[in-house]
Amino acid sequence: MNIQETMGNHSIVKRFLKDYKLPIQVFQDPYLEYFLELYDDFHQSKSKFKRLTNMTSHLEHGEQFFEINRDVFNLFKEKFTQFDAYQKFQAIDLRNDFKIQKKIESKDFYQEENLNKKFISIDLKKANFNIFKFLDDKQEIPEYSTFLTTVIHELHHSSDMKKDIDAYFQESKMIRQVIFGELNPSKQQAIQRFVISQICQEIEKHGLQVNSASSDEIIVKNCDDISQMKSILSQLPQEYQFFRVEKFKLEKIHPEKNFFLKISTANPDIPIYENNFIDSFKENQFCYDIKMEIKNHSQFLYPQIYKQLIKEPVNDLDKTFYYEGFLSLLKDDLFNEKIMIKKLKI
Secondary structure, three states: OOHHHHHHOHHHHHHHHHHOOOOOOOOOOOHHHHHHHHOHHHHOHHHHHHHHHHHHOOOOOOHHHHHHHHHHHHHHHHHHOOOHHHHHHHHOOOOOOOOOOOOOOOOOOOOHHHEOOOEEEEEEOOHHHHHHHHOOOOOOOOOHHHHHHHHHOOOOOOHHHHHHHHHHHHOOHHHHHHHHOOOOHHHHHHHHHHHHHHHHHHHHHOOOEEEEEOOOEEEEEOOOOHHHHHHHHOOOOHHHOOEEEEEEEEEEEEOOEEEEEEEEEOOOOOOHHHOOOOOOHHHHOOOOOOEEEEEOOOHHHHHHHHHHHHOOOOOOOOOEEEEOOEEEEOOOOOOOHHHHHHHHHO
16 A cells, blocks of 8 residues: 555544544545644654554555454454463452552542642553553563564564564554453553552652542642652552653643643653743744643644644634534634634623
């Protein structure tokens, strides 16, 4: 398949956008090419699409793309379920094992009351995979990327094709979610919540306030000392050491709209609280040590929110979306001040 054939295959493109969680809702010509270009600085969308076209260049027709996906998923599960840690996982009785002593609720975090405050995030890395390594007494399970490569190299394809398949699969968090979503995900999340609860207890022992906790993330309020948090968490057993520690804050994208920019970094030396990232978004989106995410939005509004951040005018392509399978166009601009004032007077 050439690039045009790949772009014209809506089933493959739709799957690609899901695999890479790209905020592109309309993907027929000319929208896909437009949005890949628009989001490239922020989402590296063109290089991600290049991984797809490198993989499909080996294929004769689109169905082979989905056959490869099925082959990788099935072989991964077949080999992974042979590990003793998986057998141990299957035998766990959640009524008796991994009981949570104190449950901390997960809160709706994206609220104005949290603007420009200091927070620490403790996020479980590759949580659904590392839960099995948490149970791996024999330490026989390799790292996820290593195991995935091993699986792909057992497929009956050329070495060049395997290399391109591996490059595509490795960079997709969603593919990992799909694979482990068929290996008793409710039990995985129950054990994740136990791990989270143990980390919360360690944090609270040191007088810090846990603001919210989900099955894979803890948010600590009024704290920005990454080094201190890592020192506290280093006291946990080795099997718990599969988390990422970042400091972050929220900024509001527009005073009249509840869209937020989350700014985070794992680098303790970057002064994120002293800077305004809404005003300098276009420059800071290239910074490797700073991660910025648009939060609390509807997918069909994403292009206009992004245009607001990079200070570029909105066009009809940005306002086009699917409604019940039909291409539709918003009549108003999301951030049109005159329209907003008129509506408020009504």
